[in-house]
Amino acid sequence: MKEYTFFPGCSSEHNASAANMENSIQSMCRILGIKLNEIDDWNCCSASIGYAGGGQLPRMAMSARNFALAQKQRGNADLVATCAACWLAMRETNERLEHEADVKGAINTALGEAGLSYDGHIRTRHFVEVLIEDIGWETLKSKVTKPLKGLKVAGYVGCQTNRPFGVCGDSFENPLYLDRMIEATGATAVPFPMKVACCGGALMFSETEKSCVLTKQILQSAVDNGAEVIITPCPVCQLNLEVYQGMINKNLGTNFNIPVLYYAQLFVLAWGGSWQDAALHQQVVAAEPLRRFA
Amino acid sequence: MAYDLSFAKEVYKKSEMGHWIKMCMQCGVCAGSCPLRAHWQHSPRQLFQMVRAGKKDEVLKSSDMWMCTSCYNCIARCPRNLPITHIIHGLARYAETQGKVDPKQPTRRFAVEVFWENIVATGRVGEAMLTMRLYFQDGIGAGIQRGLEMKDSALGMLKTRRLNPIPFRGKIKGYDGFKKMLAKAAELEVKLENKA
Numbered sequence: 001m002k003e004y005t006f007f008p009g010c011s012s013e014h015n016a017s018a019a020n021m022e023n024s025i026q027s028m029c030r031i032l033g034i035k036l037n038e039i040d041d042w043n044c045c046s047a048s049i050g051y052a053g054g055g056q057l058p059r060m061a062m063s064a065r066n067f068a069l070a071q072k073q074r075g076n077a078d079l080v081a082t083c084a085a086c087w088l089a090m091r092e093t094n095e096r097l098e099h100e101a102d103v104k105g106a107i108n109t110a111l112g113e114a115g116l117s118y119d120g121h122i123r124t125r126h127f128v129e130v131l132i133e134d135i136g137w138e139t140l141k142s143k144v145t146k147p148l149k150g151l152k153v154a155g156y157v158g159c160q161t162n163r164p165f166g167v168c169g170d171s172f173e174n175p176l177y178l179d180r181m182i183e184a185t186g187a188t189a190v191p192f193p194m195k196v197a198c199c200g201g202a203l204m205f206s207e208t209e210k211s212c213v214l215t216k217q218i219l220q221s222a223v224d225n226g227a228e229v230i231i232t233p234c235p236v237c238q239l240n241l242e243v244y245q246g247m248i249n250k251n252l253g254t255n256f257n258i259p260v261l262y263y264a265q266l267f268v269l270a271w272g273g274s275w276q277d278a279a280l281h282q283q284v285v286a287a288e289p290l291r292r293f294a
Numbered sequence: 295m296a297y298d299l300s301f302a303k304e305v306y307k308k309s310e311m312g313h314w315i316k317m318c319m320q321c322g323v324c325a326g327s328c329p330l331r332a333h334w335q336h337s338p339r340q341l342f343q344m345v346r347a348g349k350k351d352e353v354l355k356s357s358d359m360w361m362c363t364s365c366y367n368c369i370a371r372c373p374r375n376l377p378i379t380h381i382i383h384g385l386a387r388y389a390e391t392q393g394k395v396d397p398k399q400p401t402r403r404f405a406v407e408v409f410w411e412n413i414v415a416t417g418r419v420g421e422a423m424l425t426m427r428l429y430f431q432d433g434i435g436a437g438i439q440r441g442l443e444m445k446d447s448a449l450g451m452l453k454t455r456r457l458n459p460i461p462f463r464g465k466i467k468g469y470d471g472f473k474k475m476l477a478k479a480a481e482l483e484v485k486l487e488n489k490a
């Protein structure tokens with residue numbers, strides 16, 4: 001049993017928008033023997049968009065409070081996030097605390113107001129790094145009992161697991177980890193030129209029409225390359241690509257109806273998990289192309 | 295247009311990662327990186343030049359920074375390794391603290407009045423409340439209009455248990471300390487200046 005400290009983030013809470021990611025990742029963990037120990041009483045990481053209301057120190061204090069709680073509750077065990085935005089916010093904060101003594105001092109003064117302190121040394125990792133580096137490709141492949149043979153998948157990496165840090169040394173222009181995950185389940189990764197294009201991120205909320213144009217191009221590229229489903233590691237990408245298809249069809253004259261899933265949902269199904277275990281009942285655009293493997 | 299030559303110094307000291315602007319060699323690589331570049335009046339390169347030229351109001355009143363999607367394309371490409379995403383966020387934030395931003399700028403309103411206020415109120419994002427406040431920021435009529443446009447998606451999210459039907463969420467247990475921590479951080483923020 002491998003144990004990690006876990007930061008789920010707001011979108012993975014019960015009844016929240018990435019409940020399908022959370023449920024399928026927990027199923028993966030059960031199969032792999034991973035235990036994710038959730039930080040008790042964590043707060044929001046404030047994501048990238050927190051810059052405008054929060055500035056630097058309040059924004060970093062948000063992640064630092066989670067680090068301090070993690071340290072108090074679980075020592076210096078690796079801290080794992082499943083959301084790309086949470087991982088990035090935490091990692092950026094961690095790097096600044098490590099390299100800028102005055103920032104670390106100020107943050108600890110602020111933490112003191114909450115009766116907490118953080119002295120560094122916790123590694124912040126994304127769950128896909130845990131899968132690739134700690135579990136390994138061989139194990140991920142060896143668990144497959146129901147290969148998703150013939151399923152054509154577009155691996156949409158998006159921005160924030162890819163830039164600026166990247167996953168496991170992949171290139172920014174053509175990261176391969178998601179395609180390798182698709183192939184590990186027995187499915188086929190279609191060529192996908194838009195795999196690292198931006199979907200608009202949080203600007204989908206404020207500049208919906210402009211962001212829909214970006215999302216449309218990504219969906220079009222997946223469909224043009226023969227994909228039956230799209231997979232992604234990021235809850236914001238997932239939401240933008242899945243939930244706005246109706247609006248895009250209406251306003252931009254398209255006819256999309258393509259399921260957008262998390263990599264974890266493919267793995268769980270290929271490893272013999274049920275439709276429910278893979279949280280495939282929680283898709284807004286029904287995952288029909290996967291029925292033949294259920 | 296007035297030129298304020300102390301503006302560059304101000305940005306170098308007070309705006310997040312602002313001192314990096316000195317290192318920009320004006321190559322223009324970043325200009326092609328922004329996903330919404332069609333809607334930027336000035337590219338990051340041009341904004342940095344304008345900072346150096348002291349065009350204070352032109353920079354701080356610009357809506358350009360608010361078109362940043364935090365895609366990090368620019369950071370990945372800049373030959374001088376400028377943390378462009380953070381410089382742009384910093385300029386947006388600095389403009390906000392200086393009261394220069396059009397209060398109706400949509401991303402400013404979302405980021406400051408909806409998102410940040412939402413997390414500060416309880417410690418976590420309540421997605422249902424976030425959506426409601428976003429939709430109803432222009433009043434009831436506009437809210438219902440937007441709600442109707444997204445009706446099918448919202449119902450889909452409810453049916454698949456990805457949207458909590460109860461918009462009010464409780465506070466985190468350590469909320470009092472959390473609030474005090476944020477207040478202290480905001481107080482120290484004013485004193486934090488860039489070194490280089």
Ligand code: SF4
Nearest residue numbers: 009010044045046047
């Ligand atoms: S991803 Fe967004 S909602 Fe989730 S914890 Fe981070 S900021 Fe909060």
Ligand code: SF4
Nearest residue numbers: 158159160201236237
């Ligand atoms: S692809 Fe979209 S949501 Fe995902 S990281 Fe990029 S902007 Fe954010």
Ligand code: SF4
Nearest residue numbers: 318319321322324372
């Ligand atoms: S890419 Fe870097 S050096 Fe080139 S113009 Fe942009 S910020 Fe300046």
Ligand code: SF4
Nearest residue numbers: 328362363365366368
């Ligand atoms: S992070 Fe912002 S500034 Fe940089 S390329 Fe993306 S949109 Fe442009």
